[in-house]
Amino acid sequence: MMLKYPNGKPYKPKNEAPKIRTKKNKDFSYSNRGKTLEEEINETNAYYLSRQIAIIHKKPVPIQIVKVEYPKRSAAVIREAYFRTPSTTDYNGVWNGYYIDFEAKETESTSSFPLKNVHEHQITHMKNVVNQQGITFTIVRFSKLNRYFLLPFSVLYEAWCNMKEGGRKSIPIETFETKSYEIIPGYNPRIDYISIIKNYICNKEC
Amino acid sequence: MMLKYPNGKPYKPKNEAPKIRTKKNKDFSYSNRGKTLEEEINETNAYYLSRQIAIIHKKPVPIQIVKVEYPKRSAAVIREAYFRTPSTTDYNGVWNGYYIDFEAKETESTSSFPLKNVHEHQITHMKNVVNQQGITFTIVRFSKLNRYFLLPFSVLYEAWCNMKEGGRKSIPIETFETKSYEIIPGYNPRIDYISIIKNYICNKEC
Numbered sequence: 001m002m003l004k005y006p007n008g009k010p011y012k013p014k015n016e017a018p019k020i021r022t023k024k025n026k027d028f029s030y031s032n033r034g035k036t037l038e039e040e041i042n043e044t045n046a047y048y049l050s051r052q053i054a055i056i057h058k059k060p061v062p063i064q065i066v067k068v069e070y071p072k073r074s075a076a077v078i079r080e081a082y083f084r085t086p087s088t089t090d091y092n093g094v095w096n097g098y099y100i101d102f103e104a105k106e107t108e109s110t111s112s113f114p115l116k117n118v119h120e121h122q123i124t125h126m127k128n129v130v131n132q133q134g135i136t137f138t139i140v141r142f143s144k145l146n147r148y149f150l151l152p153f154s155v156l157y158e159a160w161c162n163m164k165e166g167g168r169k170s171i172p173i174e175t176f177e178t179k180s181y182e183i184i185p186g187y188n189p190r191i192d193y194i195s196i197i198k199n200y201i202c203n204k205e206c
Numbered sequence: 207m208m209l210k211y212p213n214g215k216p217y218k219p220k221n222e223a224p225k226i227r228t229k230k231n232k233d234f235s236y237s238n239r240g241k242t243l244e245e246e247i248n249e250t251n252a253y254y255l256s257r258q259i260a261i262i263h264k265k266p267v268p269i270q271i272v273k274v275e276y277p278k279r280s281a282a283v284i285r286e287a288y289f290r291t292p293s294t295t296d297y298n299g300v301w302n303g304y305y306i307d308f309e310a311k312e313t314e315s316t317s318s319f320p321l322k323n324v325h326e327h328q329i330t331h332m333k334n335v336v337n338q339q340g341i342t343f344t345i346v347r348f349s350k351l352n353r354y355f356l357l358p359f360s361v362l363y364e365a366w367c368n369m370k371e372g373g374r375k376s377i378p379i380e381t382f383e384t385k386s387y388e389i390i391p392g393y394n395p396r397i398d399y400i401s402i403i404k405n406y407i408c409n410k411e412c
Contacts, residue, residue, distance in 0.1 A: 055334045057294050060268040063284065078269065081284035088263050092298060094307070097339035099300035128261045133303035 003205065037106045037141045038143050040190045047189040048095075056093030056100055062086050081161050088125045089136070095194055098202070099134035101126070102193075106141045112170035113140050113151075123160055135201065139183070139193060142173065148183040149176045150196045158173045214312055243312045243347045246396045247297065253395040254301075260400050262299030262306055294331045295342070304408070305340035306398075307332070312347045318376035319346050319357075321351050321369050329366055332359045341407065345389070345399060348379065354389040355382045356402045 038058070048054040067080035089103040103126075105117045118138075129136040130153055138151045151171075159171045178184070181196045241249075244264070254260040273286035295309040309332075312322045324344075328386075335342040336359055344357045365377045382388070387402045 049334070052334065052337055055331070055338050055340070058267040061271075062266040063287070064271050075288055077285060078287040078289070081269070081287060082281055084283070089258070094335055094338040094340040097305070098301070099305040099340075101300070125261070128255070128258065129300055131258055132261050132300040134300040134305075178246075178394035203388075 001132075007158060011121075035142075037104050037139070037191075038090075040141075040185075041104050041139065044189040044191045044193070045091070048194060054100065055082070055096035058091050059086070059088065078181055085119075085121065089120055089122055095197065098197075099129070099132070100197070101129045101134050101136045102139060104141075106143050108143055110142060110144050110173075113142075113176070114170045115160060116169070118156070118160065120189045123157065127157070130152075135197060137193075139191065140176070140180075145173075145187070146186055148191055150181040150183055150193055151176065152180060152201070152203045155179045213238060243349075243397075244296075246347075246391075247310050247345065248327060250395040250397045250399070251297070251299075260299060260301035260306065261403070262297055262301070264287050264297050265292070265294065270283075291325075291327065293327055295299050295328055298337040303402065304403075305335070305338070306403070307342045308345060309334045310345045310347075313347050314349055315376075316350050316379070318378045320376045321366060321384070322375065324362070324366065332365070335359075341403060343399075345397065346382070346386075351379075352391070354391055354397055354409065356389055356399055358383065358386060358407070361385045 002146055011149065042058060042158050045054075045056045045058070049057060062082050062084040063078075064082045065078055065080075067078070069077045072076065089101055092099070092101040094100065103118075103122055105113070107113050107117065109145070126136045136153045138153075138156055139150050140149045141147070142149075149163050155175065156171070159168070159175070181200055183193055184195060186192060210329045248264060249261045250326065251260075251264070254262060268290040269284075270288045270290050270400070271284055271286075273284070275285050276284045277283065295307055296303070297310065298307040300306065309324075309328055313319050313321070332342045342359045344359075344362055346357050347353070348355075361381065362377070365374070365381070369375050386408055387401060389397055389402060392398060
């Protein structure tokens with residue numbers, strides 16, 4: 001039942017926080033909800049860099065530049081350019097003497113990670129990295145579940161080869177739960193993948 | 207003295223190769239003269255990749271994209287974008303488990319390498335890489351001399367700090383000859399810097 005003042009306005013109990021405040025609190029506790037995985041990883045890398053934990057950078061998007069103008073007294077302006085297909089993964093760098101190389105992928109699915117998110121050239125590149133004894137993986141965010149996983153290349157590659165032979169076109173979340181490493185998102189660093197490498201992967205494989 | 211045929215045309219001895227052939231031979235023996243250092247290193251990296259010797263890529267130039275058009279039935283066109291200052295070096299990757307990170311610089315000087323070719327952010331980045339036990343250096347080409355050197359970061363950093371304290375603003379070629387590694391250019395790979403790392407740097411330091 002809604003209570004009303006004599007003037008007809010609805011009664012609002014004093015102990016109830018104003019709506020805007022509730023919204024703010026919600027925004028605070030889920031402060032990373034609106035961010036893309038790329039933004040979260042960039043923040044994480046900035047944290048690692050500032051603490052000298054690891055030196056990992058996102059590679060710029062490759063562009064084919066066709067036309068550049070050089071206006072007087074101001075910076076050069078690119079007037080015609082096209083996006084090119086990258087031949088590598090998005091992130092790479094060095095941690096503690098190890099070469100680190102990874103891709104970041106998001107999915108809206110709550111049950112599996114569709115392999116159509118992965119490109120042939122990325123698989124080829126990651127295979128090359130493994131041959132050179134680098135550490136390579138994919139960070140997968142199940143956006144709707146707010147869950148993050150570090151998917152080792154070996155697991156991805158198995159699923160990829162299986163798909164190529166006519167098998168399943170996605171990796172079920174159960175495989176992530178059993179064969180990959182869940183990253184519990186924090187505040188700073190947000191997506192602490194280096195801890196996973198340190199505690200799990202390098203203890204076993206490095 | 208020029209000999210002539212009775213019809214007035216100049217006599218050309220048979221054992222002299224036609225001019226075009228001489229030119230071709232010259233082009234062959236100096237076939238890399240017209241190439242930039244970047245092109246030579248890209249070729250070298252392509253060779254390493256094809257032979258699975260090392261996985262090294264040039265990073266794309268970072269661009270700030272302002273306006274993109276999406277014409278119907280054709281690729282997206284970038285209509286306004288600006289060059290950004292890179293925060294790292296140009297090349298990185300992995301060889302035999304080692305993280306490799308370097309910059310390539312050319313100079314027209316025949317006596318020294320001017321440090322104005324090097325940027326503060328590159329020094330900072332290379333220092334960070336050394337702290338994480340990566341291998342970092344600069345490949346310097348003295349274009350007029352057709353000489354190439356792998357300049358270890360320690361030597362560059364010493365000269366850089368010296369300059370900051372009011373010292374010399376360039377590295378003399380004698381320092382290259384005594385404290386860095388000369389790379390003798392070949393055909394394939396053109397600038398075989400991995401051999402230098404393998405034979406000299408990693409024997410001593412890795």
